[in-house]
Amino acid sequence: MGNTDNGDAADRLRTLEGRIWRFPTGSVNKLPRSGGPTHPEAPLDLDIIDHITASVREAQDHVSANRTENAGPMPANVADVYDWWRASTPSLDAERTLAREAVIYRQGLEHAIQAGDTKVVRKHPCPECGCWGLFWRRPEKRAVCANRDCRDEDGLARMWELKHLAHEHVTRQKMLKATAT
Structure with a gap:
């Protein structure tokens, strides 16, 4: 399946990684007198750290379950995880390759949303x-x-999980490539 969406997922992960550090917006000495916090918030955005950790762990789990060749250890730069994943699983059948690419694409959407860009769903x-x-x-x-x-059958607006949108997108891209050649 090519690396058509690798740049997006890796770039979005790199952008998200750059948002880990939070800089204090106020002085600790100017806290409210009534029941306010007694210490500043963490200088790291723990939600982003948890998100990145979960994304990398998911990639590692898929590599462990589907490794066909040894591509070496996990890269030190987390944005390189997608290239490492593909290098670690080059001989997957078409169905598993499609599933891998859908997970990578979904993670790219998740990275963008975590960074505050919810407009990424409008492109689908x-x-x-x-x-x-x-x-x-x-x-x-x-x-x-x-x-x-x-x-839907209850009269409510239809809702879609990102994994469904990612699967649809990757399948559509594969069909477009097949008809273009």
Whole structure:
């Protein structure tokens, strides 16, 4: 399947990694007198660290389960994890290669959303109606179709997990490549 989305996922991970450090916005000496915090917040964004750790762990788990050749140890730079993953699993069958690429693409979407770019879901058509009206709904952690006619059996707007959008995207890219040659 090529590295069509590797740059996006790796670039997004690199961007997210750059947001780990938080710089204090106020002075510790100017805390409110009533029940406020007694110490400044952590200088690291722990949510981003947890997200990156989970993403890398998922890649490691997939490599451990599907390794066909030895590509060496995990890279020191976490943004290189996707190249390492592909190098560690070059001989996968078509179905497993598609699954790997879908996970990489999904992680790229997750990295962007974690960094605050929820517009990445707008670049995907709704899997049900095909319209380009998806938007991110943070509480549900799902993309929602804005088309009023695209409703589920309960009459609610259709929602999609990122893994579904990623699978649709990677499958569509594979079909486009197959018909282009």
